[in-house]
Ligand code: CO
């Protein structure tokens with residue numbers, strides 16, 4: 054019998070994150086540790102931490118794991134690995150090594166499933182140019198899988214949340230709607246074509262996008278995951294002290310996602326993400342409700358959101374499309390801080 058991994062969990066992928074509010078509350082009690090070798094830490098809500106080894110080398114460290122986000126174990130392994138590797142790519146880095154993080158219910162699920170998950174993960178790490186050098190397992194239900202990843206970067210080339218410049222345009226490299234699609238799959242509303250498109254997009258590495266960012270000496274970017282497009286845009290704009298003006302009509306959605314939203318297929322995490330940004334986000338009165346929810350949809354292994362200089366924007370856009378991110382779009386621009394709003398959505 055084929056086991057659908059989605060039946061093992063209520064919240065899968067990046068939807069399973071602890072809410073940003075709860076996390077901030079818990080972290081508040083920790084004494085602040087400052088060290089000159091620490092180039093990027095949690096202060097700017099960046100994708101990964103960066104530690105300086107010497108003047109030419111810094112290491113990037115990140116960890117990501119979550120419960121199943123799809124039905125098939127091999128796909129799950131690929132997606133979880135692509136998602137974990139993405140935080141190194143969002144910083145502009147190169148992947149060196151990864152360690153498997155495995156929580157698996159050995160008495161509830163056949164070991165065959167674990168083999169498939171690990172195979173999928175390993176293939177993605179190989180594709181990244183990195184090596185899996187170990188891991189850790191816990192017998193636990195429901196299953197969870199991911200990686201801790203170590204990468205490297207020149208200290209002067211680090212791409213962070215905190216360097217968005219007024220006048221930059223905003224480029225997004227993958228369509229939105231993975232959370233809605235998976236929520237729809239659970240209640241058998243998602244069509245097979247949409248499901249397949251979303252699975253393939255979540256498997257796609259942000260590696261080539263990251264290489265293009267390095268080529269153009271991009272300073273500020275992030276990857277879009279559990280906090281949704283607006284949540285991550287909010288973190289970037291806040292860390293940079295600017296406002297992101299986002300054109301909702303320019304945002305690429307997977308074909309079929311709008312229809313799912315219209316049928317009421319709205320992941321609970323959309324409201325959690327709204328809660329996170331509400332005090333610093335201005336929505337146009339005319340904004341379509343379904344579209345608003347799409348912008349808050351928790352993404353798993355989403356695309357890169359990149360701040361690019363306007364005069365290079367079309368060149369970069371075309372290069373990203375040629376590199377396999379065919380839905381890459383310019384979705385807005387960076388303006389100077391507008392009252393208390395980090396985000397304006399038109
Ligand atoms: Co990230």
Ligand code: CO
Pocket residue numbers: 100115116117140
């Ligand atoms: Co992460």
Ligand code: CO
Pocket residue numbers: 188189
């Ligand atoms: Co151990």
